[in-house]
Amino acid sequence: QKEVEQDPGPLSVPEGAIVSLNCTYSNSAFQYFMWYRQYSRKGPELLMYTYSSGNKEDGRFTAQVDKSSKYISLFIRDSQPSDSATYLCAMSARPENYGQNFVFGPGTRLSVLP
Amino acid sequence: NAGVTQTPKFRILKIGQSMTLQCTQDMNHNYMYWYRQDPGMGLKLIYYSVGAGITDKGEVPNGYNVSRSTTEDFPLRLELAAPSQTSVYFCASSSTGRPGSPLHFGNGTRLTVT
Incomplete structure (x- = not known):
């Protein structure tokens, strides 16, 4: 079993739809959770950061963490064609962001169709 | 503002050849990282550095x-x-080692070894 799993997609939705992107993980020690967005032929960029359980909202994006289920989600409201990208979840068990503490999921490719 | 710059963008190598992937950042970040990204796999950390003269x-x-x-x-x-070693290689930097401190990625070097 991989330490962090994501549905690879591709996920195709019409413009304006609500999108749900999910990650499951096996290490119950993870407590720092991040979502990165990666456009084609570009490097990833940080989208959302959440500590421990709960929700965090930033504009059209909401990050949700359920540590009891070892499950995190990213919701995108009113999706736009510019949201078409690969979304990577990342997580860490320790407050250090470096070294082998930081684990990325394989990514979900999203296409928002006009 | 250049951020993290990687060169070259593409390279084809023959088996047994050597090369150096260049990475430079202009944000005065202490933390730097090299990742490789393979299809269906999360970003994997190759090496990292927490400051000049220190690598692991x-x-x-x-x-x-x-x-x-x-x-x-x-x-x-x-x-x-x-x-x-055929893969896409990403260099990244961050200002601190804390999880909420974003990793700033370059746009990658696409390497093929034949």
Whole structure:
């Protein structure tokens, strides 16, 4: 079993739809959770950061963490064609962001169709 | 503002050849990282550095070497290239080692070893 799993997609939705992107993980020690967005032929960029359980909202994006289920989600409201990208979840068990503490999921490719 | 710059963008190597992937950042970040990204896999950490003169191995260091003589530059050396090193390589930097501190990625080097 991989330490962090994501549905690879591709996920195709019409413009304006609500999108749900999910990650499951096996290490119950993870407590720092991040979502990165990666456009084609570009490097990833940080989208959302959440500590421990709960929700965090930033504009059209909401990050949700359920540590009891070892499950995190990213919701995108009113999706736009510019949201078409690969979304990577990342997580860490320790407050250090470096070294082998930081684990990325394989990514979900999203296409928002006009 | 350039951020993290990687060169070259693309490279084809023959088995057994060597090359250096260049990475430079202009944000005065102490933390720098090299990742590789393979289809269906999460980003895997190759090497990282917490400051000039300090480097350490990540999850997949075999076949690679790094040096960090200045804050700005963090080159990755491939010795005796093998087909298994065909991948997209990303360099990243961060200002601190804390999880909420974003990793700033370059746009990658696409390497094919044949």
